[in-house]
Amino acid sequence: MHMRHSDIEHGPATVKVKYILENPEELNEDGSDTAEHELMAAKGEHLLEVAIEHGINIEHSCGGVCACSTCHVYIENGMDSLSESEEEEEDRVEEAPGLQINSRLSCQCLVEGDGPIVVRIPSWNRNAVKEVPH
Template sequence: MVGKGDSILEAAMDCGINIEHACGGVCACSTCHIYVEGGGSSLSEATEAEEDRVEEAPGLQRNSRLSCQCIVEGNGPIVVRVPSWNRNAVKEDPH
């Protein structure tokens, strides 16, 4: 269950989905780049620091965010997609 105040990165890891995050989730790289496909209104607004950092990510789109900086603030469903160039770094842990 994803709770308010959790980042998308934390939520994914809690569900056994490992999204690459070379900096440890502190907005110092762009390896946890995702696309927010739906439910963006349930997430925190991007900070200036996140906007500056996400610009370094390949495949930048209008819905690009850093999963370590997307904080769940609402109750609605949220849909994210990992960019195809980064899918080899995403692994689901066996249950």
């Protein structure tokens, strides 16, 4: 499904966002099973669109309109640099598997502060998370 982008004009990409993908299909040379991607985001973008634009395919069944919970991620750092969770998101995220205190729906997390932000894409979603070539 085509993803809805945030409709705001974005400024320069100044905020560091690191995405940690659990259990990518291949192990790293050191045997670890996570892949890390350090990206730059602009304020006003949401975490889902930043990922997709850089070839990290987080599942997003509803197209980013807070009507599913497939874009569930964990915010490991920088929660205070993201827009606050609203009631609609809280209701949705409760339906997601593997709910944690730092669970968010990536399509609802607007980058607002200076970061750095660290986002973990959990292993339960690994079959849906694919590296796509640039």
